[in-house]
Amino acid sequence: MNQVIDLLQAHRSIRKFTETPVQQELLNTCIAAGQSAATSSFIQACTVIQVNDSNNRNALSEWAGNQQYVKAAPVFLVFCADMNRHKLSCEMHQAEMLSGFTEQFITATVDCALFAQNVAIAAESEGLGVVYIGGIRNKIDLVSQALELPDLTYPVFGMCIGYPDQDPEVKPRLPLEVVLKQDKYSDKNDADIIAEYDKTIKAYYQSRTGGQKDMTWSEQISGMLQKEARPHMLSFLKSRGFLHK
Numbered sequence: 001m002n003q004v005i006d007l008l009q010a011h012r013s014i015r016k017f018t019e020t021p022v023q024q025e026l027l028n029t030c031i032a033a034g035q036s037a038a039t040s041s042f043i044q045a046c047t048v049i050q051v052n053d054s055n056n057r058n059a060l061s062e063w064a065g066n067q068q069y070v071k072a073a074p075v076f077l078v079f080c081a082d083m084n085r086h087k088l089s090c091e092m093h094q095a096e097m098l099s100g101f102t103e104q105f106i107t108a109t110v111d112c113a114l115f116a117q118n119v120a121i122a123a124e125s126e127g128l129g130v131v132y133i134g135g136i137r138n139k140i141d142l143v144s145q146a147l148e149l150p151d152l153t154y155p156v157f158g159m160c161i162g163y164p165d166q167d168p169e170v171k172p173r174l175p176l177e178v179v180l181k182q183d184k185y186s187d188k189n190d191a192d193i194i195a196e197y198d199k200t201i202k203a204y205y206q207s208r209t210g211g212q213k214d215m216t217w218s219e220q221i222s223g224m225l226q227k228e229a230r231p232h233m234l235s236f237l238k239s240r241g242f243l244h245k
C-alpha cells in the first residue's frame with residue numbers, strides 16, 4: 001500500500017516498555033499532531049494531562065485495576081474532554097454558556113478520541129508503542145480529583161507511551177463485510193461471518209498465550225456484556241455538568 005497505511009495496519013497495543021525515556025520534544029510533537037486532528041466546529045475540546053508525579057502514577061495504576069504499565073511506562077497521558085475553556089471564552093464576552101447538552105458531551109468526547117488517535121499514530125510512526133487505558137474510568141471521581149479537573153471536563157481515557165519491550169502479534173479485526181455496509185444496514189450474514197472470525201481469534205489467542213487463552217471473539221463479547229459497565233458514569237458526568245439535556 002503506502003507507508004501510512006502499513007503503519008496503521010501494523011498497530012498493536014504495547015504493554016511492556018524499555019526504560020529508554022521519551023524525549024519531551026518528541027512527545028510535544030506527537031501532541032501537536034494530536035491537535036491537528038479535525039475538531040467539531042473548531043471546538044478544540046481536548047486537554048491532555050501528562051502525569052509525571054509518581055504518587056499520582058501509582059494511584060492511577062491502582063485505580064485502573066492494578067495495570068502495572070500505567071506506572072511503568074515512560075509516559076502516561078490522560079485525555080480529558082474539556083468544555084471548561086469554552087466557558088472561559090463565553091465569560092470573555094460576558095456571555096452565559098448554555099451547558100449540559102448531550103450534543104456537547106458527544107462532540108467533546110469525539111474530539112478527544114480523534115486527538116488521541118493522532119497522538120498514537122504519530123508516536124507509532126516514531127517507533128514508540130502505545131496502549132489506551134480506559135481503566136482509569138473505574139475510579140473516575142478519584143482520577144478527576146487527583147488531576148484537579150474542573151467542572152465541564154472529564155477524563156476519557158489514559159495512554160501509556162514508550163519504546164516497546166515486546167513484539168505482540170497484530171490482532172485480527174472483523175472481516176470488512178461486517179463493518180462496511182453498502183447503502184443500508186443489514187446483519188443478514190453477520191452471525192455466520194462472526195462464527196468464522198471466532199476461529200481466527202481463538203487461534204490468535206492460543207498462539208499469543210501459548211495455549212492458555214482459549215476464547216473466541218463472540219464469547220469474549222458476550223461475557224463482557226453480561227456485566228454492568230461502570231454504572232457510576234452517568235451520575236459522575238452529570239455532577240461535572242454533562243448530560244443534563
Ligand SMILES: Cc1cc2nc3c(=O)[nH]c(=O)nc-3n(C[C@H](O)[C@H](O)[C@H](O)COP(=O)(O)O)c2cc1C
Binds near residue numbers: 015132
Ligand atoms: C478507549 C480504549 C480503552 C482501552 N483501555 C485499555 C485498558 O484499560 N487496558 C488495556 O490493557 N488495554 C486497553 N485498551 C486496548 C484494547 O484492549 C486494544 O486496543 C484491543 O484489544 C485491540 O488490540 P490492539 O490494540 O493490540 O490491536 C483500550 C483501548 C481503547 C481504544
